[in-house]
């Protein structure tokens with residue numbers, strides 16, 4: 256049976272997996288994403304992660320039928336990646352597929368990280384019962400992936416940017432520089448900036464930064480937000496309520512246009528906060544849905560942390576759980 260590799264290139268971690276032809280994970284490995292250097296250094300860590308996963312699966316990388324990669328940034332048809340956000344020194348274009356193919360000795364294909372994770376949920380995860388799906392990846396930013404009529408929809412290459420759906424005219428400043436985007440309220444980076452201002456400039460009490468320091472982080476990770484909620488931290492609760500309201504308005508607006516059957520909530524925060532928050536987002540969508548008597552099904556991503564790597568491996572087509 257042919258074996259396949261998948262690599263998910265994230266802003267904080269690189270996740271690799273080796274799978275068999277029906278997408279059972281035979282081995283996996285994780286490395287931190289380099290914070291300095293450039294694309295060649297990132298590619299070297301990706302190679303190491305895949306080699307570790309292959310070792311766990313007891314296979315040589317060169318024997319794999321192919322390795323798929325999910326990457327941020329713009330990906331061209333040759334697997335070159337341009338302006339990969341949150342990655343060191345990656346403003347220009349880097350031949351990622353060619354570099355990894357040379358290093359690993361097998362075929363390599365590169366796709367957009369959010370798109371391949373959406374395909375994974377559609378083929379194997381929470382979206383496998385549906386013919387159309389919206390993937391919402393709620394993390395540092397808010398990414399979106401689309402499956403319409405059974406096929407990924409990329410538009411002219413820029414489709415799915417759900418984080419930049421406007422939920423308030425002239426609203427909060429987004430990381431993209433525009434005003435009122437959903438991500439300006441719901442993205443982890445924007446939420447952190449918001450609570451920092453509330454805490455430092457307006458004197459609002461919160462244990463978020465204390466928890467961050469106690470756990471040795473320099474950012475408010477999804478885990479820190481979850482711990483603050485467990486402790487009923489008022490500022491954390493109010494900021495997440497604001498995020499949920501923005502997600503409800505933004506996701507419902509997209510559903511009004513596309514009328515998808517299913518919505519899968521993934522990403523670091525989406526997976527960490529889990530089912531209760533998926534339900535809260537569904538409730539927040541309800542007042543904005545035009546066809547409110549027939550809302551789409553809303554689920555948490557079922558493949559969790561490995562979803563990106565599994566989805567990347569699906570860039571090499573094969574019989575899957577959805578076939579037949």
Ligand SMILES: [Zn+2]
Nearest residue numbers: 419429431436
């Ligand atoms: Zn924006």
